[in-house]
Amino acid sequence: MSGLRFEIDGVEIAARDGQTIMEAADAAGVYIPRLCDHEGLRHQGGCRVCTVKCNGRSVAACTEPAPPDAVVENETPHINKMRRDLVEMLFHEGNHLCPICEASGNCELQAMAYRLDMTDPTRFPYLEPCRPVDASHPDIALDTNRCISCGRCIRASQDIDGKGIFGYVGRGIHRHVAVNGPDLAHTDATIDDVAVSADVCPVGCIIRKRVGFSRPIGERDSDHGLIGSNAKAKADD
Amino acid sequence: MSEPRLIEISPVTRVEGHGKVTIHLDADGNVDEARLHIVEFRGFERFIRGRLMWEVPVIVQRLCGICPVSHHLAAAKAMDQIAGVDRPPPTAEKMRRLMHYGQVMQSHVLHFFHLAAPDLLFGFCAPAEKRNIFEVLKEHPELGRRAIMMRKFGQDIIEATAGKKIHGTAAIPGGINQNLPIEKRDAFLKDLADMEAWALDALALARNYTLEHMETVQNFAAFPSHYMSIVREGDGALDLYDGNLRAINQAGDRLFDQLPCEAYCDVITEDVRPWSYMKFPFFKSLGPDDGWYRVGPLARMNTIDFIDTPLANAARDELIAANGGVAHAILANHWARMIEVLHCVEKIRELLHDPDLQGTELRATGDRRFEGIGVIEAPRGNLIHHYEVDENDQVTYCNLIVSTTHNNEGMNRAVKDVAIKQISGQPEITEGMLNQVEVAIRSHDPCLSCATHALGQMPLKVDVIDASGSVIASRATDS
Ligand code: SF4
Ligand code: SF4
Ligand code: FES
Numbered sequence: 001m002s003g004l005r006f007e008i009d010g011v012e013i014a015a016r017d018g019q020t021i022m023e024a025a026d027a028a029g030v031y032i033p034r035l036c037d038h039e040g041l042r043h044q045g046g047c048r049v050c051t052v053k054c055n056g057r058s059v060a061a062c063t064e065p066a067p068p069d070a071v072v073e074n075e076t077p078h079i080n081k082m083r084r085d086l087v088e089m090l091f092h093e094g095n096h097l098c099p100i101c102e103a104s105g106n107c108e109l110q111a112m113a114y115r116l117d118m119t120d121p122t123r124f125p126y127l128e129p130c131r132p133v134d135a136s137h138p139d140i141a142l143d144t145n146r147c148i149s150c151g152r153c154i155r156a157s158q159d160i161d162g163k164g165i166f167g168y169v170g171r172g173i174h175r176h177v178a179v180n181g182p183d184l185a186h187t188d189a190t191i192d193d194v195a196v197s198a199d200v201c202p203v204g205c206i207i208r209k210r211v212g213f214s215r216p217i218g219e220r221d222s223d224h225g226l227i228g229s230n231a232k233a234k235a236d237d
Numbered sequence: 238m239s240e241p242r243l244i245e246i247s248p249v250t251r252v253e254g255h256g257k258v259t260i261h262l263d264a265d266g267n268v269d270e271a272r273l274h275i276v277e278f279r280g281f282e283r284f285i286r287g288r289l290m291w292e293v294p295v296i297v298q299r300l301c302g303i304c305p306v307s308h309h310l311a312a313a314k315a316m317d318q319i320a321g322v323d324r325p326p327p328t329a330e331k332m333r334r335l336m337h338y339g340q341v342m343q344s345h346v347l348h349f350f351h352l353a354a355p356d357l358l359f360g361f362c363a364p365a366e367k368r369n370i371f372e373v374l375k376e377h378p379e380l381g382r383r384a385i386m387m388r389k390f391g392q393d394i395i396e397a398t399a400g401k402k403i404h405g406t407a408a409i410p411g412g413i414n415q416n417l418p419i420e421k422r423d424a425f426l427k428d429l430a431d432m433e434a435w436a437l438d439a440l441a442l443a444r445n446y447t448l449e450h451m452e453t454v455q456n457f458a459a460f461p462s463h464y465m466s467i468v469r470e471g472d473g474a475l476d477l478y479d480g481n482l483r484a485i486n487q488a489g490d491r492l493f494d495q496l497p498c499e500a501y502c503d504v505i506t507e508d509v510r511p512w513s514y515m516k517f518p519f520f521k522s523l524g525p526d527d528g529w530y531r532v533g534p535l536a537r538m539n540t541i542d543f544i545d546t547p548l549a550n551a552a553r554d555e556l557i558a559a560n561g562g563v564a565h566a567i568l569a570n571h572w573a574r575m576i577e578v579l580h581c582v583e584k585i586r587e588l589l590h591d592p593d594l595q596g597t598e599l600r601a602t603g604d605r606r607f608e609g610i611g612v613i614e615a616p617r618g619n620l621i622h623h624y625e626v627d628e629n630d631q632v633t634y635c636n637l638i639v640s641t642t643h644n645n646e647g648m649n650r651a652v653k654d655v656a657i658k659q660i661s662g663q664p665e666i667t668e669g670m671l672n673q674v675e676v677a678i679r680s681h682d683p684c685l686s687c688a689t690h691a692l693g694q695m696p697l698k699v700d701v702i703d704a705s706g707s708v709i710a711s712r713a714t715d716s
Contacts, residue, residue, distance in 0.1 A: 100292060100295050133289065212291030212410070217405065
């Protein structure tokens with residue numbers, strides 16, 4: 001196996017040829033924040049939360065091939081500030097009422113906001129979109145008020161489930177996730193057809209019905225440390 | 238002869254639920270009409286439509302920062318029915334009950350020590366600088382310390398059962414999402430003896446005050462009314478969490494009894510008046526003029542047959558005897574509240590010794606229904622949550638009757654009663670007078686008090702307006 005080396009924030013990382021910066025970092029237990037990327041899905045490079053500086057140039061760590069001998073900056077105040085701005089804008093684009101959201105505590109967007117110390121979400125105007133909940137399906141509901149257009153569901157649906165139930169429609173700011181029918185009930189999708197999409201959705205948008213708040217406070221994903229704080233343990237596994 | 242005047246008392250600061258009082262004077266300076274205006278909760282009833290049924294118990298508790306558990310549980314009870322569950326498993330019901338007793342305890346303690354004690358200890362006409370919790374702490378430090386510890390005990394119970402001190406998530410349709418670990422149970426058991434002793438002392442304070450000031454108590458905004466609450470199924474005992482509806486008239490005769498809560502619409506309807514956003518519920522059989530009623534701790538003492546915990550039951554017998562039957566004196570609510578605090582402590586003890594709290598069957602399921610009505614006795618009184626949910630699990634209809642709404646007519650009458658006695662014919666409006674109006678409202682413990690009374694004070698603005706609409710006098714109390 002051929003390999004190469006580079007460093008992230010002074011830590012030397014060994015990478016295999018063909019790995020992205022993020023894959024190599026994950027394998028070494030170094031966490032790079034991310035929202036659209038997900039293990040097992042093809043990379044999209046859409047959210048830019050994983051932006052790092054590679055020899056001074058901004059790149060998306062989830063798509064950028066690991067660079068031989070490069071100096072990569074990850075957790076600098078400047079980069080984290082930019083990431084925070086991106087996350088903040090996601091909150092402003094949708095309707096995120098965390099206190100009443102069943103994903104609260106299990107949500108990567110919320111967790112990222114905590115990690116990036118987003119304490120004041122009111123710098124930008126709220127767009128307050130009006131998006132009705134699609135609860136037409138007996139087992140799944142879609143609350144796109146919370147969708148961050150990460151595209152994970154689309155890639156899961158196309159590449160893993162092979163169903164193509166989710167896709168983007170619209171352009172520019174109006175681009176959003178939709179299902180391939182007038183509503184979920186008319187897609188003929190079963191819960192199994194969308195299981196992976198629901199599992200990879202980082203927020204409370206693709207919901208399994210009747211689960212709600214059955215996981216108590218204290219046992220939710222974010223109740224045991226900031227998102228990414230288990231990167232080392234995961235790499236060691 | 239002077240122009241007719243309008244006196245407006247309007248709290249300036251508030252967080253949720255705000256009220257203002259308008260006192261209309263006739264040309265001779267006598268009180269013509271007095272009205273309490275409070276913001277409604279209709280916004281929630283509209284906002285909740287389209288939301289998914291399992292979100293409801295978490296969403297609606299945001300109505301209130303002081304007794305969110307009541308809304309959480311009333312909504313969960315309604316959602317049990319929608320989930321097709323008539324009775325959640327014993328562990329779930331007992332966890333919810335524990336949560337509720339913790340909540341009633343902390344809410345009553347807050348009201349009594351922080352909001353009412355300054356008036357009771359220093360008198361209604363004491364200067365504003367005196368009538369606050371800081372003065373109570375200064376002059377009665379041990380009392381203040383106990384108040385804080387009792388409130389904390391109640392809040393810790395809520396945290397252990399609901400997941401958070403405020404706005405937890407534990408009650409889910411058909412059950413609960415956690416049980417009580419033994420370590421937490423044991424920590425609570427350690428504090429119980431103190432809680433019981435302090436609850437008895439607080440009860441004695443409220444009781445003695447009432448008995449020593451019986452004349453004031455009997456005269457201050459005291460007037461007969463009907464009362465309603467839920468009572469325990471079968472034996473009519475006090476049950477704050479579950480039961481059937483009972484109403485009594487002024488003399489104590491039953492207007493209806495053991496009526497399943499689902500049938501509330503058969504006996505209660507709501508009147509709308511153009512000057513208030515808040516509806517006026519009344520008993521259908523008696524009509525809007527005679528059919529109004531009150532709810533709350535004192536109402537419960539009147540409606541129930543007995544309390545199933547011995548200390549609280551003895552205290553309730555004494556309250557009823559001292560009032561010579563049905564108690565109409567609004568200030569006796571303080572006494573009733575402390576009886577309920579004691580009852581909660583006794584109930585918490587009973588529950589903590591029940592191994593069902595460590596059970597693992599947390600949730601039941603059943604055949605989906607489309608309507609659910611959850612009724613509970615909140616600290617402030619009866620609370621009704623009524624929902625319809627469609628086949629997609631989305632809420633299509635919501636009606637909430639909160640305690641403050643049940644008491645709307647009663648509060649208006651209390652305000653008018655005090656205004657007539659205090660303000661009619663007076664050339665000048667003093668702070669003492671305004672405070673008495675405020676006390677009449679506060680004795681009903683309306684939701685607006687939790688916000689405006691956080692520091693034991695209710696900022697008021699009074700405008701005296703003549704018939705032409707110009708302000709001829711103005712008075713503000715903001716400290
Ligand atoms: S999806 Fe996440 S960020 Fe959005 S409301 Fe829910 S918990 Fe909050
Ligand atoms: S539905 Fe979920 S997974 Fe799909 S784009 Fe929106 S946030 Fe991402
Ligand atoms: S995680 Fe790399 S762009 Fe979204």
